[in-house]
Amino acid sequence: MADYDVPEIPEDIETPSLEPGTMGHLAPYPSVEKHMKPLGFPAAKVDNWQEEGIEKLGSMLEKYKSLQVFLDICVKCGACADKCHYYLGTKDPNNMPVARADLLRQVYRRYYTAAGKFAPGLVGAKDFDQETLDKWFTYYHQCSQCRRCSVFCPYGIDTAEITMAAREIMDAIGVGHKYTTEIVAKVHEVGNNLGIPKPALKGTLEFLEEDILETTGHDVRLPLDVEGADVLLVPPSADFFSEPHIMSLMGYAKVFHQAGISYTISSVASEAANFGMFIGSFEQKQKIAKRIAEQAQDLKVKRLVVGECGHAWRVAYSFWNTLNGPFDYLDPRYPAPQHICEFTHDLYQQGALTFDKEANDEYTVTMHDSCNVARASRMGPNPGGQFEIPRALIRATCNKYVEMDPETIREKTFCCGGGGGLLTDELMDLRIKGALPRVTALKRVMDQDGVNFLALICAICKAQFTKVLPMYGIPMDTVGGVHQLVSNAIQLGAKKGII
Amino acid sequence: MPSFELDGRTYETDEDGYLINLDDWSQPVAGYLAVQESIEMSDNHWEVVNFLREYYEEYKIAPMIRILTKAIGKKLGKDKGNTKYLYDLYPGGPAKQACKIAGLPKPTGCV
Numbered sequence: 001m002a003d004y005d006v007p008e009i010p011e012d013i014e015t016p017s018l019e020p021g022t023m024g025h026l027a028p029y030p031s032v033e034k035h036m037k038p039l040g041f042p043a044a045k046v047d048n049w050q051e052e053g054i055e056k057l058g059s060m061l062e063k064y065k066s067l068q069v070f071l072d073i074c075v076k077c078g079a080c081a082d083k084c085h086y087y088l089g090t091k092d093p094n095n096m097p098v099a100r101a102d103l104l105r106q107v108y109r110r111y112y113t114a115a116g117k118f119a120p121g122l123v124g125a126k127d128f129d130q131e132t133l134d135k136w137f138t139y140y141h142q143c144s145q146c147r148r149c150s151v152f153c154p155y156g157i158d159t160a161e162i163t164m165a166a167r168e169i170m171d172a173i174g175v176g177h178k179y180t181t182e183i184v185a186k187v188h189e190v191g192n193n194l195g196i197p198k199p200a201l202k203g204t205l206e207f208l209e210e211d212i213l214e215t216t217g218h219d220v221r222l223p224l225d226v227e228g229a230d231v232l233l234v235p236p237s238a239d240f241f242s243e244p245h246i247m248s249l250m251g252y253a254k255v256f257h258q259a260g261i262s263y264t265i266s267s268v269a270s271e272a273a274n275f276g277m278f279i280g281s282f283e284q285k286q287k288i289a290k291r292i293a294e295q296a297q298d299l300k301v302k303r304l305v306v307g308e309c310g311h312a313w314r315v316a317y318s319f320w321n322t323l324n325g326p327f328d329y330l331d332p333r334y335p336a337p338q339h340i341c342e343f344t345h346d347l348y349q350q351g352a353l354t355f356d357k358e359a360n361d362e363y364t365v366t367m368h369d370s371c372n373v374a375r376a377s378r379m380g381p382n383p384g385g386q387f388e389i390p391r392a393l394i395r396a397t398c399n400k401y402v403e404m405d406p407e408t409i410r411e412k413t414f415c416c417g418g419g420g421g422l423l424t425d426e427l428m429d430l431r432i433k434g435a436l437p438r439v440t441a442l443k444r445v446m447d448q449d450g451v452n453f454l455a456l457i458c459a460i461c462k463a464q465f466t467k468v469l470p471m472y473g474i475p476m477d478t479v480g481g482v483h484q485l486v487s488n489a490i491q492l493g494a495k496k497g498i499i
Numbered sequence: 500m501p502s503f504e505l506d507g508r509t510y511e512t513d514e515d516g517y518l519i520n521l522d523d524w525s526q527p528v529a530g531y532l533a534v535q536e537s538i539e540m541s542d543n544h545w546e547v548v549n550f551l552r553e554y555y556e557e558y559k560i561a562p563m564i565r566i567l568t569k570a571i572g573k574k575l576g577k578d579k580g581n582t583k584y585l586y587d588l589y590p591g592g593p594a595k596q597a598c599k600i601a602g603l604p605k606p607t608g609c610v
Contacts, residue, residue, distance in 0.1 A: 029514050178514075179607070182607055183607050183608060186607060186608075192608070193607060193608030193609065194560065194606060194607060194608040194610065195560060195607065195608075196560050197558065197559055197560060199558060200558035200559065200560045203558065204562075204563050204566065207563070207565070207566055207569075208565075211565065211569075236608075236609055237608055237609075238608055238609040238610055240563060241561075241563045241564070241594070241606070241608075241610060242563075242564060242594065242609075242610045243564050243565070243582050245609075246563060246564075246565055273608070273609065309609075423609060425515060425595075426514065426515070459609035460609045462609075463609045463610050467592070476586070
């Protein structure tokens with residue numbers, strides 16, 4: 001294994017002095033033909049890439065007015081500069097959101113503003129040349145599209161949209177990112193990010209049913225492709241594969257069992273994640289999301305429930321309806337879609353579930369808000385529900401809960417360091433450093449309050465922290481899901497069904 | 500494409516050193532890959548690799564880690580049927596490091 005330079009955890013989150021170019025070397029693996037072609041992208045960098053790239057930018061400016069506004073209105077006030085976890089962790093000024101966005105803004109100015117066309121040097125306009133493209137490939141893959149900077153921008157510039165636009169342009173000229181394109185291609189081919197074929201998925205779910213029966217004595221089912229079930233449950237495929245993800249999957253299953261609500265998982269739509277968003281492609285996002293809408297109809301379900309996956313919830317909550325809606329074939333009495341936390345919390349409030357909090361007494365829990373849930377969606381009927389509902393669920397299942405520094409949670413939450421399509425090992429150095437602000441806040445509550453469980457509602461956060469926290473000396477089993485706590489506390493068979 | 504030489508043969512790998520052609524795998528190749536990962540292969544390491552290969556043969560995917568821990572627990576004793584033991588064997592993670600030595604493709608997704 002490679003040795004990584006793991007920063008010391010400071011007492012408090014500090015704004016570092018600039019160290020230009022510290023991350024200039026770290027670009028992800030480029031994509032190749034077999035991953036690019038299934039997505040409709042050129043197999044390799046096209047000959048007239050400059051022309052094509054500039055043209056693509058022009059067409060996007062027409063299509064997305066927001067992009068043009070974001071490129072025009074930045075006044076370089078600097079409010080975003082120290083808000084990015086990657087800047088705080090790497091000290092590289094190109095990771096200040098304003099500077100990263102300027103890599104695209106310079107090209108926009110050069111070709112699409114009068115001043116930039118005639119006096120580029122005066123307005124910071126730059127040619128779209130190889131050097132610029134290299135910087136794009138490097139630094140637009142050092143943004144996790146977490147949108148924390150946007151919270152602090154007085155103009156509300158959404159830097160994630162700029163990153164998405166740059167990635168979309170690069171894909172259009174055949175300069176793709178291996179990790180994300182390989183995964184999207186796999187979703188089209190097999191149905192999920194991991195590439196789990198139906199027989200393996202079936203075997204895995206049966207294994208889990210046996211496992212739950214052995215440990216609890218209850219016949220909790222994890223049904224696959226059942227037509228006519230009430231609910232189609234769409235978890236991230238990591239829930240079928242990794243620790244601690246599986247524990248949350250078992251938690252969802254126990255909730256359905258105890259509430260007496262029939263549900264099914266689909267082998268076709270066996271993935272909530274939608275990396276189409278990470279690569280900025282509307283077409284891919286729509287195509288990936290379509291499987292789920294089609295399966296909901298084919299399986300004749302009444303409700304759609306999404307598992308613990310951060311960006312999937314953004315896509316589901318904010319985009320599904322416009323991508324593949326309307327969902328008028330679902331039962332209008334329920335939110336479409338519904339987050340698993342809201343689903344469970346509603347049942348708990350109705351008295352359909354009983355929790356034994358003492359089952360989690362070994363834990364002092366804190367919650368890490370996932371970027372895409374916190375800043376790009378809601379949950380339940382009330383504003384802020386995306387913060388309150390998971391917390392209410394944790395409090396219902398645990399006796400000991402504490403919050404981290406308020407500057408690092410809720411809408412100001414720090415990214416885990418692996419979001420936005422960056423959860424790939426060649427970017428490990430970036431992932432370690434990008435986790436530093438979150439690790440700093442976490443370490444403090446571990447030391448002060450004895451926190452030993454970091455509750456999460458995102459598959460990427462779970463995978464990233466499981467890998468990175470041990471490098472900072474924090475045990476791997478500190479990481480877990482909200483429904484893992486539910487799974488521990490839920491009383492099976494105590495009383496069944498909705499009252 | 501990256502590659503390595505072993506006993507006069509060339510083996511293609513991806514950027515992270517995972518074998519491209521699954522049929523290229525053999526015990527000496529696994530031994531070579533283990534050395535690259537600084538893993539000294541014991542019988543218990545081989546049990547993991549063998550199980551991964553058998554499972555992959557049937558399902559065309561690596562097993563969920565829980566299936567692996569249970570299988571190892573059955574073979575090597577209950578005290579070894581847990582994630583911690585697998586990480587003791589393969590500090591780089593059973594899903595990634597052990598798969599590499601077993602000649603399986605690198606798992607993709609949120610793992």
